[in-house]
Amino acid sequence: MSNASTVAELFRSLGLSLTVSSHPEEDEAWACTLTRADGETFDIDMVSFFDVDPETGEEWITEPTPSRVLAVLAGGDDVSDEEDEDGEGADEDAEQAAREFLGDDAYDQLVALLAEGEDEE
Numbered sequence: 001m002s003n004a005s006t007v008a009e010l011f012r013s014l015g016l017s018l019t020v021s022s023h024p025e026e027d028e029a030w031a032c033t034l035t036r037a038d039g040e041t042f043d044i045d046m047v048s049f050f051d052v053d054p055e056t057g058e059e060w061i062t063e064p065t066p067s068r069v070l071a072v073l074a075g076g077d078d079v080s081d082e083e084d085e086d087g088e089g090a091d092e093d094a095e096q097a098a099r100e101f102l103g104d105d106a107y108d109q110l111v112a113l114l115a116e117g118e119d120e121e
Helices: 007-013 066-074 090-102 104-116
Strands: 017-022 030-035 041-047 049-052 059-062
Touching: 007 066, 007 104, 017 066, 030 066, 041 066, 041 090, 066 090, 066 104, 090 104
Parallel strands: none
Antiparallel strands: 017 030, 030 041, 049 059
């Protein structure tokens, strides 16, 4: 198991690469593909990232980073599945897919790092 102290370090220790492209149908969205060293991929069809000014609450769109994309994998509450009309099961399905891609230890470490707020680049 990695002893990474940030999400960015975890990304590097897992030997992942990230491919990002603008989403063809949404101006403020991205399509992202994570690739493991063995060639297995995890696709995120559409995702948007926003930063928020803590003083004013103003939001603006930001580009994906490895840390932000990994955070999406651990963000079951933020995952929606358009095919799952009532929203039930999307969280569990997303967590299971992320665990299968990253492995249980890495997934648990990712969740712990995000809970600690250690997601800086």
